[in-house]
Amino acid sequence: MSKKSSTLTPVEIAREAFQRLGTRRIAPTPEAYRIAYEEIQGDELPALSTEAVLAGFAAKLAKQPGENGLLGTRLVRAQENGDWMEYDRQLTEFAELNWQSRPIVPHGELVPVDLERQFIRDSKKEKMLREVLARVLVFNLPSLLENAPELANESRSNGQDIKMAFSEQAMNEVIARIKQLSFQIELKTDDMAQQQELLMRLFQLLLENINGLLEQGSWLSSQIETVQTLITGPISQTSLADATKNLKEVIYKQGLLKNTLSEEKVVVKNMMLTFVDRLSAMVSTTDNYQKTISGFSQQISQAGNIADLNSVLNEIMRETQTAQEEATRSRDAMEGARQEVEKAEARIHALENQLVQMGELVREDQLTGSLNRRGMDESLDREITNAERRETPLCIALLDLDDFKRINDTHGHATGDEVLIHMVKVIKETLRKLDVIARFGGEEFLVLMPETNPEDAVQIITRVQRELTKRIFMHESQRLLITFSAGVAVHYKGESQAELLKRADVALYRAKNAGKNRIVFADPPAPDALPAA
Numbered sequence: 001m002s003k004k005s006s007t008l009t010p011v012e013i014a015r016e017a018f019q020r021l022g023t024r025r026i027a028p029t030p031e032a033y034r035i036a037y038e039e040i041q042g043d044e045l046p047a048l049s050t051e052a053v054l055a056g057f058a059a060k061l062a063k064q065p066g067e068n069g070l071l072g073t074r075l076v077r078a079q080e081n082g083d084w085m086e087y088d089r090q091l092t093e094f095a096e097l098n099w100q101s102r103p104i105v106p107h108g109e110l111v112p113v114d115l116e117r118q119f120i121r122d123s124k125k126e127k128m129l130r131e132v133l134a135r136v137l138v139f140n141l142p143s144l145l146e147n148a149p150e151l152a153n154e155s156r157s158n159g160q161d162i163k164m165a166f167s168e169q170a171m172n173e174v175i176a177r178i179k180q181l182s183f184q185i186e187l188k189t190d191d192m193a194q195q196q197e198l199l200m201r202l203f204q205l206l207l208e209n210i211n212g213l214l215e216q217g218s219w220l221s222s223q224i225e226t227v228q229t230l231i232t233g234p235i236s237q238t239s240l241a242d243a244t245k246n247l248k249e250v251i252y253k254q255g256l257l258k259n260t261l262s263e264e265k266v267v268v269k270n271m272m273l274t275f276v277d278r279l280s281a282m283v284s285t286t287d288n289y290q291k292t293i294s295g296f297s298q299q300i301s302q303a304g305n306i307a308d309l310n311s312v313l314n315e316i317m318r319e320t321q322t323a324q325e326e327a328t329r330s331r332d333a334m335e336g337a338r339q340e341v342e343k344a345e346a347r348i349h350a351l352e353n354q355l356v357q358m359g360e361l362v363r364e365d366q367l368t369g370s371l372n373r374r375g376m377d378e379s380l381d382r383e384i385t386n387a388e389r390r391e392t393p394l395c396i397a398l399l400d401l402d403d404f405k406r407i408n409d410t411h412g413h414a415t416g417d418e419v420l421i422h423m424v425k426v427i428k429e430t431l432r433k434l435d436v437i438a439r440f441g442g443e444e445f446l447v448l449m450p451e452t453n454p455e456d457a458v459q460i461i462t463r464v465q466r467e468l469t470k471r472i473f474m475h476e477s478q479r480l481l482i483t484f485s486a487g488v489a490v491h492y493k494g495e496s497q498a499e500l501l502k503r504a505d506v507a508l509y510r511a512k513n514a515g516k517n518r519i520v521f522a523d524p525p526a527p528d529a530l531p532a533a
């Protein structure tokens, strides 16, 4: 409730005049202010010039504490200089800051300075929030809603509107629409997640069934296992690309082998047919021979003279020779067929072995010939189990090429590939037979050193480092120096594979930070990372 104008002090009338201009959304020009002031003051106000009123207002305001006082001083200065433009600017600024979401302060009381500052900060924050929200609605959200164009459009339109919603009603409308949009997005996301989960389950079921149909140890099983591992673990773009590349290569090579295998099987089949033909020919020859012989015995018993007997004997001799020749031919043919079958069998055996080896390719990195991530996981698991069972020390080293990006950028990606191949070759030739090397990712490698204590492990990796600087990599008659940094760690009883790798990785990070081309030994695991003894 405002007081009657006749009871108001000039300061109160001035304040009321400003508030009235604000409520009516009228720019606080000297003229508008004068009219508002007079309106409140009514007829009781003695005729005063506008300048005198404004000067009086400024002088009174300058005596106020805090922000108000500051404004008053600026107004006094503008009035004294006759700079009414500046006076107007100061008032407008003040009005804009105070009329936006101004706190309700009981009429006639002064706004505490702290509260005043708080409002200046709040209105700035509100502007920032409005801008951030608009950006999220116009740009970010639609890019996540590619599959729902109508929701993406609604998001953009809300973003545009929130920038322009200055009245309370407009703001309430936009907020209601944003709530509606968020509800619709929730429904859509739930739908998509459910569909994806169903598809994944269907795929898993399909794989399980195929695997069940295969013979144990079939070459296809290892490929199916790879895909199964992939869809149960976290799927990254790199792991998918790696698996696809490996599988494609293996399937292509296996396709070639399978063709050769079926050709060999046709050869064996033909051999068997020849064998059966010969056998039946021989059986029929001996059968004929039997019949002819029994015919001859009749002729012999009926022979009346020596001449008849002689001709029968000559017949017998001829028949016997034919039967013998036929038998020899059949025996030779059968022997030949048997040998062919044996050879074909050996070839089939070799081809089947190759197929099994192809399955192993799924564990191998195609570029460098070291183990890939899957092979590494299996080997590390096996070595940890062995080390714990035999109570022998197991060390690992994580190696990361130094400044490899620069090699790629300067000499091309193909040269980068050659460098990786060279590095693995040198490492393989420098390590002992029982050590294993695996590609951990891009230009990072893991070396497993079973039955090796920490001092020896560091020495082995130092030897690899020296060997790599000795065996210079040449590119277009240019010598490229290749170095790496390494983190070495020894396995602690009960420590998980992931924990061990993490410690080696931290040590590698320290080696990089300390200037690269060096080896750092990992700290022991935190006590809570190991199972209680």
Ligand SMILES: Nc1nc2c(ncn2[C@@H]2O[C@H](COP(=O)(O)OP(=O)(O)OP(=O)(O)O)[C@@H](O)[C@H]2O)c(=O)[nH]1
Pocket (backbone or CB within 6 Å): 367, 400, 401, 402, 403, 404, 405, 406, 408, 412, 413, 414, 415, 416, 417, 420, 441, 442, 443, 512, 516
């Ligand atoms: N040629 C080639 N490059 C690869 C391969 N895998 C990863 N890279 C590249 O390896 C580079 C790794 O760069 P960064 O992670 O910055 O490492 P860096 O340059 O060795 O730097 P530091 O590790 O700090 O010494 C990237 O440019 C990758 O593109 C690959 O198979 N072949």
